[in-house]
Amino acid sequence: MKKKTQIRIIVVLFIILMIFLIYTKIKNDHNKEAIAVQQTKELFSSLDQNYTANINKYIIYGTHFNIEGNINIPKISGISIYSVDLILKNINGDEMNLGCTHNYKNSVLSFSTITEINKGLDLESLSQSNYYLILKVIYSNDDIKYYSLKNDSSYENTTYYTITKKSSNNKIDINFDSYNNIPYMGISVTQINKLPDDVYDIVIDPGHGGSDTGAINGSNTESSIALQCAKILKQKLESSGYKVFLTRDGTESRQELTANSVYDENGRVNTAQASHSKLLISLHLNSTTGTVKQGGVEVFSPSNCNLDFAKLLAKNIVEKANTSYSAVDTYKKSDGVYVRNFTNADILAFKTKAKKDNYEPYNITTSTPYLYMIRETGGIATNAFVDGRNKNYGTNKYYNSNIGLESYLIELGYMVNDTDLQNIINNKDLYMQGIADSINSFYNS
Ligand SMILES: [Zn+2]
Structure with missing residues (x-):
């Protein structure tokens, strides 16, 4: 055979092979699509067509999702409600139980997954798929009913980006839509190549700054040491692959970041929130005004929270940096872990101030976190309240957001205690290693 003919035959065979492969792929995709449509049909036909549950509130705090709602179900005599669950169902029919508490009164069944704001559905654990959130009710006559969820909250569709792990992220879209006139809440999880430019994993907030030095001991200022520590921690976290945002980097002017300007557009509260970080x-x-020169580590946690991570932070800092837990008992929850909420005396002082400054008092309760970085970056989950009614302050644009950062404030030691201060100045790296280790094990467990 001539060489030319041989090449022709090979080319023709190759073209036939390509056509065959493309045809098989189209056929497969077509089949998959048909199966997905069929499964969606089955899923929605399994729902109770008479009643739909209402979503009153849904929140994402840090990496966790929680929801609250109710449904009107007329009481049928002789039949009681045996169990209530919120489940995530994907089109393959796989069910994941979120667990929830419920209460049935006057034909209204209310349900909630919220126990601790940093627990609930771990968005980081969801694998790539399309899910529907459904209420599952089992009755005493063994009837199982599935109810769809309709958005009755003031929150729209939401996008969440998972923490960077092995240079990879998932994009999670929480969306409200309807299928054959049945409203539903869908959660779709897809992989992305790169986080959007304005989305970060973690925020580090070096306390104080600008004209606000914080505590002082000799020539040492709290603001300067906190900044040096923050830069070390940023480097450590970035070397673990996280995308890290600093609320200030030392370039701020002397006027900026005073107590009144933290709520401004470029203040630490709004920029932290705008970074879409999780932590x-x-x-x-x-510092202390008392005469006792106490020392040691204090980790402040939000209230209504599981404290495991705060405990881990305190333990790792104490062990790595060879320091001690604070001996302070006020607000203490466990070794080195503190939850400071407003006390009745604080609330009264706030009300008096509001009256004097002529603004409507904030709605503060004894479960509202006292420390503003913990409270204001948590949105509705932590009862953020700086909404502009006090004209002396700016506005936290995100005070009403249903998406909050899981926030911890760490007092590394006492400026006024020379042993603490020297240890921190000399061993910043070890203190920050304790924090970095905690974060790495927190997100990889
Ligand atoms: Zn401070």
């Missing part, structure tokens, strides 16, 4: 670590050094 915020605020770094401080303590």
Whole structure:
């Protein structure tokens, strides 16, 4: 055979092979699509067509999703409600139980997944798929009913980006839509190549700054040490692959970041929120007005929270940096872990101030976190309240957001205690290693 003919035959065979492969792929895709449509049909036909549950509130705090709602179900005599669950169902029919508490009164069944704001559905654990959130009710006569969820909250569709792990992220879209006139809440999880430019994993907030030095001991200022520590921590976290945002980097002017300007457009509260991070670590050094020169580590956590991570932070800092837990008992929850909420005396002082400054008092309760970086970056989950009614302050644009950062404030030690201060100045790296280790094990467990 001539060489030319041989090449012709090979080319023709190759073209036939390509056509065959493309045909098989189209056929497969077509089949998959048909199966997905069929499964969606089945899923929606399994729902109770008479009643739909209402979503009153849904929140994302840090990496966790929680929801609250109710449904009107007329009471049928002789039949009671045996169990209530919120489940995530994907089109393959796989069910994941979120667990929830419920209460049935006057034909209204209310349900909630919220126990601790940093627990609930771990968005980081969801694998790539399309899910529907459904209410599952089992009745005492063994009837199982599935109800769809309709958005009755003031929150629209939401996008969440998972923490960077092995240079990879998932994009999670929480959307409200309807299928054959049945409203539903869908959660779709897809992989993305790169986080959008304005989306970060973690915020580090070096306390104070600008004209606000924080505590002082000799020539040492809290704001300067906190900044040095923050830069070390940023480097450590970035070397673990996280995308890290600093609320200030030392270039701020002397006028900026005073107590009144933290709520401004470029203040630490709004920029932290705008970074779409999941975790915020605020770094401080303590001071005291008392004569006792106490020392040691204090990690402040939000209230209504599981404290495991706060405990881990305190333990790792104490062990790595060879320091001690603070001996302070006020607000203490466990070794080195503190939850400071407004006390009745604080609330009264706030009300008096509001009256004097002529603004409507904030709605503060004894479960509202006292420390503003913890409270204001948590949105509705932590009862953020700086909404502009006090004209002396700016506005937290995100005070009403249903998406909050899981925030911790760490007092590394006491500025006024020379042993603490020297240890921090000499061993910043070890203190920050304790925090970095905690974050790495927190997100990889
Ligand atoms: Zn401070």
